[in-house]
Amino acid sequence: MAEPQADMSDVAAEAAADFFNQIFGVIIEAICRFGRNLYNSFAEVSFGRWTKVIGSVIFYILIRPYIEKLFKWLYDRDRRKEKEKKEKEKAALNGKKAKKSANSLRAGETGKVLGEVETEDELEEGEENLALASGVPEWNKMARKRQKKYLKNLEKQNGKRAEDLSEEQVLELLDWSESENEEDKKKA
Structure with missing residues (x-):
């Protein structure tokens, strides 16, 4: 009984070897033909x-400029259709505008939209309109300006606190007293 199984395994091994030999043969033939054809396409021109x-x-x-004009015309035609569609929508509304903008709805009661800048005097007119209209925070110049303003306010607050304190309170905060100074002199 062991012999039929051995015969079957030998047959399966031969079939697998033949199968892979045929696959490798086809691959090698394709590579050879590709190389031969590539060489002949340049050598025998x-x-x-x-x-x-x-x-x-x-x-x-010669034809490329006309192809570019065709694609430009197709693009312009689509833009024109979109513009006409928007004009028809405006005409249907008879020039009426919404009572509340999308940004005011997003802002809620606070009146501030994400990315809206508090300091209008530091921004140029174009940047201000961009930040307020889009509602998207600008993470470059505007963020640096907000940081500078925050640091200035922090310095002002610290300066006011120091001005409000008397000399005795400052010495008390620093934990200095004349008696300590005298003790230091005696030790030295």
Whole structure:
């Protein structure tokens, strides 16, 4: 009984080896043909073939501006259709505008939208309109300006606190007293 199984395994091994040999044979033949054809396409080039190549390049150079104009025309046509559609929608509303903008709805009671800047005097007119209209925070110049303003306010608050304190309170905060100074002199 052991022999039929051995025969079956030998048959299966031969079939698998034959299968993989055929696959590798096809792959090797394809690589050889590709290399041979590539070499022949450059080595055995006729005058007629060079004429076709040069003619194709010249034809492409001549027709390219017209192809670009075609795509530009298609793009402009789509833009025109969108613009007409928006104008029709405006005409349907008879120039009426919404009582509340989307930003005011998002802001809620606070009146501030994400990315809206408090300091209008530091922003240029264009940047201000961009930040207020889009509602999207600007993470470059505007963020640096907000940081500078925050630091200035922090310095002002610290300065006011120091001005409000008397000299005795400052010494008390620093934990200095004349008796300590005298003790230090005696130790030295």
